[in-house]
Amino acid sequence: MALGLIHRGVRVTVYERANTLPEIGAGMAFTAVAQDCMRRLSPRIIAAFERVGSPNEHPQNRYWDGFHPESKEQAQAPESLLFQMSTYDMGYWTCLRAAFLEELNGELPEGVLKFGKCLESYTDDETKTKVVLRFGDGSEAQADAVIGCDGLRSRTRQLMLGESNPASYPRYSHKVAYRAVVPITAAIAALGEDRGRNQCLQMGPKAHIMTYPLANFTLTNLAVFVTDPKPWPDPKRLTAPATRQEVVDAFADWSPPAREMIDLLPESLTKWALYDMYEDPATEYCRGRVCLAGDAAHASSPHHGAGAGMGVEDCLAIVTALETARTNLQGAKRFHPSLKFAAIKVAFEVYNAVCYERSQWQVRSARETGDIYQWAYSGSGSDPLRCKAEIEARTKKIWDFSVEEMVRQVHSQCKPPLRTEDRMRKRMIRLIDLQEVQEVLEVPVLCWRGCLGLSVSRDPPLSQLGAFELLLVDN
């Protein structure tokens, strides 16, 4: 987001709660759509991604039976391949999350990123020219607009939608993830050369295992997902310490290669509770000059591998809307702070209108996709043909998407703020001084606002203006 705005000459400050960049040792996949958005946001972003990312070697993404095969040979045999989908269409490239973040950080100009700034509250008073942000360290900052990219448990969301609103909080999806990055040689030893060097999803009852290569085929991302019917013990924390043994127990009946992959997990590890906004979606992504983007707006479970990708789509829509708003403002005859307020508000509303449905669908579909992988979705069970039909239709919706059309919609919906009152006839009058204002309005100037069905751009007070443009509205 920040690099996209900077690329368009917008001054940005990123306030980050943590004191350093997070070191999550895990892989990340981005579709061709997300990469298209990165390219349009800024050439620096896509260049950073291409330095650390790589495509699948195999032309198909493949989904295997991880449960029934009784030997390694059986597991690699064609009968164990449940279904496959074209890698070219999906266009997934994978990378190490920490490596990509570091590359992006390296592209930010000095001083843009401020660590140790935990947002506690904000005030968006429309009579004031700026939004005021307050942080945990007691400091304050001001901005024309605020984009809350503060993740799954977004404070911005709580402040925007209300602290007692259920939509302000994500819920436990009753699945946990165990993640590790292991040497690719070990993955190849367990899965075989072909499956070890490519994306490999092993499906089975109540669990699934996703592996793919990273870091120029030296490492493998290992993500293990298990259904957990119990409540998550501590909703304040999204992770809990775990042991390899509990994962070994969950996969005791699975095929030898699946169990061998589980054996590669470290002895003590972290268990991630997968929370999402499936039950209580945010009703909107913006209010006034504040908006939500990424997981703050639509946190989802990770089963489409598209949560961050949707966030990148948000970034492009927001950046495009703000850029269009700025162009519209530059076209306005006379600049006034209230016009800037209106333009930012419209830009965020347009982002909301264009991105809401798709990102909400992704939240719902990702939750269901987790169940499909674990043979628990009523529409497909463990039937490979039905599973394929479900996954194909859903995945197609993610990759078969026109970024160009999204950008066009944002442009076309961002109307200049003065043209919003289409129903009304408008007449511009040039007023020379206070006396003339009073003569035209036939009321004392202090009462001018709201009189005679008049809509006026105000601040500073009329009395201080030598010349002023009024928008006269006849109903």
Ligand SMILES: Cc1cc2nc3c(=O)[nH]c(=O)nc-3n(C[C@H](O)[C@H](O)[C@H](O)COP(=O)(O)OP(=O)(O)OC[C@H]3O[C@@H](n4cnc5c(N)ncnc54)[C@H](O)[C@@H]3O)c2cc1C
């Ligand atoms: C197991 C797993 C695998 C995944 N795999 C994929 C994948 O392959 N592809 C994909 O597209 N997505 C994937 N996702 C989803 C992806 O990780 C998220 O969608 C993405 O990280 C969200 O990015 P974000 O910037 O919105 O939020 P985050 O990455 O959560 O970043 C939020 C930032 O805000 C900061 N912050 C929080 N609160 C405050 C505050 N009050 N003040 C200041 N700063 C604050 C945080 O410290 C953090 O740095 C996966 C998720 C999981 C759990």
